[in-house]
Amino acid sequence: MGLAGGLVLALASAVAINGGYALQHREASSLPPLTLRRPIHSLVLLFRRRLWLAGFLGGIFGWVLYVAALALAPLSLVQACAAGGVAILALGLGRLSRSERAGVGAAVVGLALLGASLGSHTKGTHGDWRAVALWMGASLVVAGITAKVLPRGAGLGVAAGVMYAAGDVGTKAAVGGGGRLAFVPALLACHGLAFVFMQLAFQRGGRLATAGMAVLWTNALPIVAGTALFAEGIPGGAAGAARIASFALLVAAAAFLAREEAPGRDSLTAAANPAYTR
Numbered sequence: 001m002g003l004a005g006g007l008v009l010a011l012a013s014a015v016a017i018n019g020g021y022a023l024q025h026r027e028a029s030s031l032p033p034l035t036l037r038r039p040i041h042s043l044v045l046l047f048r049r050r051l052w053l054a055g056f057l058g059g060i061f062g063w064v065l066y067v068a069a070l071a072l073a074p075l076s077l078v079q080a081c082a083a084g085g086v087a088i089l090a091l092g093l094g095r096l097s098r099s100e101r102a103g104v105g106a107a108v109v110g111l112a113l114l115g116a117s118l119g120s121h122t123k124g125t126h127g128d129w130r131a132v133a134l135w136m137g138a139s140l141v142v143a144g145i146t147a148k149v150l151p152r153g154a155g156l157g158v159a160a161g162v163m164y165a166a167g168d169v170g171t172k173a174a175v176g177g178g179g180r181l182a183f184v185p186a187l188l189a190c191h192g193l194a195f196v197f198m199q200l201a202f203q204r205g206g207r208l209a210t211a212g213m214a215v216l217w218t219n220a221l222p223i224v225a226g227t228a229l230f231a232e233g234i235p236g237g238a239a240g241a242a243r244i245a246s247f248a249l250l251v252a253a254a255a256f257l258a259r260e261e262a263p264g265r266d267s268l269t270a271a272a273n274p275a276y277t278r
Helices: 002-028 039-047 050-070 075-082 085-090 098-116 129-149 152-174 178-202 207-228 237-257 265-271
Strands: none
Touching: 002 050, 002 075, 002 085, 002 178, 002 207, 039 050, 050 075, 050 152, 075 152, 075 207, 085 098, 085 207, 098 207, 098 237, 129 152, 129 178, 129 207, 152 178, 152 207, 178 207, 207 237
């Protein structure tokens, strides 16, 4: 299928994953408070909701498509392509605040600039295992810090995105096969922790401030990893400038979405939940 097939799979993955996030947020934000002190009880509350379960299964299907995309295309291109999922999250939310519109717009324009840079790319490698392991370990530290420092909904959303990104970096290394399959347990642990952060975030903020933040950092960080760890070179000239600008816009989009949401829509649902303020 080649590069084009990989990017088509990445777009399909974005639709499945972000559609799943929208369903999960809708259900989780209306549940009694989820807590790590009662993990089994919290999981039962989630899995009893049919729409939440549909969203969860949709996310798993999207991840399978994502792994297939990584086998065909460079990590940085797959991730930036998938960043268009922020626009999917905005569907059905009604009138967006100025900050939300700026965030969604920056993400979409960034994706368009990425498309302008696709004429030149390097296949890259599967990375040095020590560098990949260091990246994943550092991600755990960063996720813990952001979950405490940033506002609860956005902070947990960023933490989820950082850990999903760490899992994706591990996935890119693991698809090389052989001894690199040792990354499989670590990448599954990263995704598991990201899942916990995400469900807690859903009860503390609106869809864009939680899932939107997670999606942006899930996609932005591996773009850096593609160059730093997997030798996915940046093209020269205008294509290279477009690639750099696309990453900058993703970061800007994350900054806009981290701002306090305007009252209304699903943020009111989350605010009505006692867990929202904790």
